[in-house]
Amino acid sequence: MHTSAANELKSESLELLREYYQFPSAELRNRLVQLNLGLVRKEAHHWVNQCTESYEDLLQVGCMGLIRAIERFDIAKGHAFSSFAIPYIRGEIQHYLRDKGSPVRIPRRWQTLQHQATMLTRQLQVQLNRQPTDQEIAAALEISVAEWQEIKLAFRNRAPLSLDAPMHEDDDSSASLADLVPDNRYQSFQLAQEDRIRLQQALVQLEKRTREVLEFVFLYDLTQKETAERLGISAVTVSRRVKSGLKLLKKIMVGSSS
Known part of the structure; x- marks a missing residue:
């Protein structure tokens, strides 16, 4: 999404949140859900690779988290709605997976890379005399920084x-x-x-x-x-x-x- 389009979306979302804060209604809430569906899609996409549930089910559950965030968001506090909503969306999905007993699985390749990363991090700490950056760890593993960050997130979410x-x-x-x-x-x-x-x-x-x-x-x-x-x-x-x-x-x- 281009920066200008993203800013327009943020501004429209904020305007609707302001309106919803003063006059809550199902119609406004549904419009806010539609506008912020991208946040839910992103989370659902992340979790679908780690469990046995369908993308549609995760999307639906994530939307429940988004609705809770819309209802609890305090516009007067001045922080970004996306930062406020993501823990609710993620929390709702994690809660659902835990309740269903759906095992969170991490791909075998990622398990191997995480194991290698632990040893490489120790070596790099000694060599560099500091904590290595994500870029340095990814380069040592010969993978992209984006994939390394996904691996870290997967293990962090599981713990x-x-x-x-x-x-x-x-x-x-x-x-x-x-x-x-x-x-x-x-x-x-x-x-x-x-x-x-x-x-x-x-x-x-x-x-x-x-x-x-x-x-x-x-x-x-x-x-x-x-x-x-x-x-x-x-x-x-x-x-x-x-x-x-x-x-x-x-x-x-x-x-x-x-």
Whole structure:
């Protein structure tokens, strides 16, 4: 899609969302679903290669997630609707697959490449004295950057979000994402569907660099030192952003659950 067409779509979507926010109606909601169907198609296309369900079924389920996002979107908060909607769409599809017991399968070729990537990453870390970029890993694997990113996403989607990941290399090591969603029912440290969505939406609202720091430290289990190297900032800055970011996240999430 050309940039001008994409901008027109965004602007039309925003206008309708503003209207829907003031005067909700089924007609407006259906128009918003049609306008943003591309987001659902993209997610359905990603998941159809990893499960036994049909593309049409995944599309239908994803649309339910899109409708929930339309109903919950707060235009006053000022963040992009697409960033807000994707976790709802993805969450709805994942929830459906889990309920149906549909095994998420990863192609054997990707499993082999992921295994090779783990070893290559260690070698490159030693050679380069830093975390290798996606481009460097893809080149070493002799595949495109796009395919490497698809592989990473497939494995990340399959793994539970790490709630109990501690803050590495820090005196204040007790802080974890579990503190943000305290609920005794989830002893496995796997986020409940609603909490996962709330957490992703809260992350979207943070300033980009702070969000990246929190994602690296807590979601990808990198140490603060590795995070600093990857982002090209000091470990002290990472530590400071982790603390301020967690404080902000807690504030946003407590507000969103009340």
